[in-house]
Amino acid sequence: MIAMSDLFRVSLRQVVRQRGFGVILSIALGIMAFIALSVLGQEIRYKVGQDMVLMGGVNIIRVYMDDAQYPGQPRRDFSPRTVEALRKIPGVGMISENVRQGITFSLRASGERTLGVHFIGVDQYFAETYSLELVAGRMMSEEDVRGHRRICMLGREAATNLYGDPAQAVGKLLFLGKDVVEVVGVVTGVMLGEWNQGGFLPTTVMEDRNWGSGKITRLFVRAIGWEDVAPVVRQIPSV
Incomplete structure (x- = not known):
């Protein structure tokens, strides 16, 4: 299981590399979501998938x-x-x-x-x-x-x-x-x-x-x- 601190560190690293705030937030949330989904159960993955549009619309x-x-x-x-x-x-x-x-x-x-x-x-x-x-x-x-x-x-x-x-x-x-x-x-x-x-x-x-x-x-x-x-x-x- 990946620790929350590790998720935050990976997202923060991407934030530093980007300029626009909207893009920063979208990328940071998207990275955290993909990493988290890889270690979550199938039921939770299904529920989180309903809101993936808020993380960059990766399922549209x-x-x-x-x-x-x-x-x-x-x-x-x-x-x-x-x-x-x-x-x-x-x-x-x-x-x-x-x-x-x-x-x-x-x-x-x-x-x-x-x-x-x-x-x-x-x-x-x-x-x-x-x-x-x-x-x-x-x-x-x-x-x-x-x-x-x-x-x-x-x-x-x-x-x-x-x-x-x-x-x-x-x-x-x-x-x-x-x-x-x-x-x-x-x-x-x-x-x-x-x-x-x-x-x-x-x-x-x-x-x-x-x-x-x-x-x-x-x-x-x-x-x-x-x-x-x-x-x-x-x-x-x-x-």
Whole structure:
């Protein structure tokens, strides 16, 4: 059994070698997690695997269609039947569908400023898949997606840039082209990155208006644990 002092020493050594605080914390936690998981029992490994996204997202697999880089190649998307088949792969915890190519709208911010906000299409599983934290309001629901509701969530930075206080964003109406959508929630998370500066629309709303690619061209596949990632990746292409 590795002593906690040894785990701390290895993590601290990596901290000294890195510069950015966010990267430092992610790497340090990831190293400690991998070492600890190697000596823990199977039951504990399973439970810890549920929160691996907080340690750098090592169990999140991005699967996407990239036909655009091949001239003349038909543009393909993921069908519901394919997504259901992928969910049945042993080791897959959950899958979130995504309209990969988003769309940017100019929105009026406080102080008469105009801010470009990029929106992507997500489903009701995105928040759980990426372990998002709710800052204000509520998360996108299955009813929002199935009902093609004109609602959205904003990343915390986008809400702050637009309204100063993220809580003030909830209930606001945004004019996206000819459409008006209501902000129902503000979210953040370790894995969001630059998406913290953007917004999230239901996939069905993006598809209805042919925004972005207008199709489900990316999937976020969350493996149950880090040890399931390699087996799942090997099976995905055949499915």
